[in-house]
Amino acid sequence: MAKTKTAFFCQNCGAQSPKWLGRCNVCGEWNTFVEEVVQREAKTGTVQTLFNRRPIHPIKISDISYNHEARIIISDQELNRVLGGGLVPGSVTLIGGEPGIGKSTLMLQVALRCKNLKVMYISGEESEQQIRMRAERLGALNENCFILTETNTQAIVQHLEKLNPDIIIADSIQTLQTDLIESSAGSVSQIRECAAEMQKYSKITNTPVFLIGHITKDGSLAGPKILEHMVDTVLQFEGDRNYGYRILRSLKNRFGSTSELGIYEMNDTGLREVSNPSEILLSHRDEQVSGTAIAAMMEGQRPMLIETQALVSSAVYGTPQRSTTGFEVRRLNMLLAVLEKRSGFRLANKDVFLNIAGGIRVEDPAIDLAVVTAVLSSNQDSPVGSKNCFAAEIGLSGEIRPINHIEQRISEADKLGFEAIFLSKYNTKGLDLKRFSIRIIPVGKIEEVYQKLFG
Ligand code: TYD
Ligand code: MG
Numbered sequence: 001m002a003k004t005k006t007a008f009f010c011q012n013c014g015a016q017s018p019k020w021l022g023r024c025n026v027c028g029e030w031n032t033f034v035e036e037v038v039q040r041e042a043k044t045g046t047v048q049t050l051f052n053r054r055p056i057h058p059i060k061i062s063d064i065s066y067n068h069e070a071r072i073i074i075s076d077q078e079l080n081r082v083l084g085g086g087l088v089p090g091s092v093t094l095i096g097g098e099p100g101i102g103k104s105t106l107m108l109q110v111a112l113r114c115k116n117l118k119v120m121y122i123s124g125e126e127s128e129q130q131i132r133m134r135a136e137r138l139g140a141l142n143e144n145c146f147i148l149t150e151t152n153t154q155a156i157v158q159h160l161e162k163l164n165p166d167i168i169i170a171d172s173i174q175t176l177q178t179d180l181i182e183s184s185a186g187s188v189s190q191i192r193e194c195a196a197e198m199q200k201y202s203k204i205t206n207t208p209v210f211l212i213g214h215i216t217k218d219g220s221l222a223g224p225k226i227l228e229h230m231v232d233t234v235l236q237f238e239g240d241r242n243y244g245y246r247i248l249r250s251l252k253n254r255f256g257s258t259s260e261l262g263i264y265e266m267n268d269t270g271l272r273e274v275s276n277p278s279e280i281l282l283s284h285r286d287e288q289v290s291g292t293a294i295a296a297m298m299e300g301q302r303p304m305l306i307e308t309q310a311l312v313s314s315a316v317y318g319t320p321q322r323s324t325t326g327f328e329v330r331r332l333n334m335l336l337a338v339l340e341k342r343s344g345f346r347l348a349n350k351d352v353f354l355n356i357a358g359g360i361r362v363e364d365p366a367i368d369l370a371v372v373t374a375v376l377s378s379n380q381d382s383p384v385g386s387k388n389c390f391a392a393e394i395g396l397s398g399e400i401r402p403i404n405h406i407e408q409r410i411s412e413a414d415k416l417g418f419e420a421i422f423l424s425k426y427n428t429k430g431l432d433l434k435r436f437s438i439r440i441i442p443v444g445k446i447e448e449v450y451q452k453l454f455g
Pocket of ligand 2: 104105171
């Protein structure tokens with residue numbers, strides 16, 4: 001029986017050493033040595049022995065059998081959408097997100113709601129009782145959901161072989177640990193090796209696997225970058241913990257588009273799927289207030305209407321403050337400079353605060369016009385009118401620029417009962433205006449918008 005051998009390799013130049021070194025004596029880089037398995041122990045019960053049982057031969061591509069309908073449709077429509085139309089058998093999906101954002105909740109919810117599927121939920125973070133308590137809160141119990149609080153991958157594989165589940169969830173990849181490597185759980189080499197074992201199991205048995213991953217301070221997935229290369233799909237669960245909304249974004253997907261996203265609302269019985277995002281992102285107010293404007297924006301392939309709120313007031317201190325939530329402050333500064341220089345509005349000695357409702361972070365440039373309108377409305381102290389919405393980018397010379405997916409944005413605004421949408425006059429080409437009952441107002445300059453709203 002061959003024994004497992006490990007060695008340390010420099011991640012920069014590939015130099016090998018039997019012991020860990022602080023500084024590579026070949027390339028001179030610091031802290032680049034990582035432990036890797038050189039030779040595996042052929043012990044029963046490891047993925048390796050499973051692997052060895054199925055020798056692999058070259059096969060003609062036309063002879064490979066496959067199934068169109070192979071995707072497993074899970075009960076969570078938002079997750080199905082983000083995965084590109086269901087779960088692909090034999091795929092490995094990595095879900096990352098900040099602590100407390102709801103990764104475990106999301107996955108347990110999937111496990112509990114897939115009633116006709118056998119699910120193995122491996123948890124290295126919580127005890128069986130804790131998971132049961134959470135399941136009670138989520139209000140669904142699946143007889144076919146098994147909880148395994150084991151972190152050793154060799155032991156896990158033995159349980160998996162016995163139970164043969166349809167879906168595997170590992171919470172989290174950082175807590176798993178393999179006998180093959182000596183370093184402690186959560187280290188780069190452990191993470192890589194454990195992920196490789198789970199992936200091998202997944203491919204051999206054609207079972208879909210979800211791996212939950214921690215993220216580091218700077219927001220990237222903890223562990224080696226290679227983890228993201230190994231898996232088929234990388235999803236990111238994000239949102240502001242103080243707000244109820246969560247967004248599930250696809251960063252990589254071998255089986256679908258990465259522009260899809262899923263929206264959830266966290267409430268006391270778990271995560272609720274939000275199929276109509278605009279419904280929660282607009283504060284349904286009857287009275288008219290100044291400083292708010294609605295933007296018709298896109299998140300991935302989904303149009304949604306979102307409220308931007310601005311507050312403009314005279315600066316108390318020498319330097320005016322500019323602060324934003326959900327919007328890049330540099331972009332706000334640019335828009336304010338455009339207003340000042342190109343359109344002659346005096347804002348240089350005003351404090352400007354900007355807030356995107358719902359804790360959503362917006363990167364779509366089409367929100368520019370709504371931001372500018374909200375700022376002008378607050379500065380003017382006259383309301384924009386809650387039945388108007390905006391979709392256009394603003395250029396450095398103050399021109400109102402066209403944006404993509406304009407028809408989708410217009411129809412979404414139309415569907416939600418808005419009466420008018422302001423957009424760039426260059427965006428109306430080829431548009432069948434009669435299709436919509438909403439009034440379309442093409443504009444070319446900020447002054448025109450100002451005239452039409454407050455003039
Ligand atoms: P959790 O899934 O443990 O986060 P992660 O695994 O990403 O670290 O989510 C924990 C948070 O979710 C916690 O702050 C409480 C909240 N929560 C609810 O609001 N409602 C619920 O029904 C559940 C189960 C959790
Ligand atoms: Mg968790």
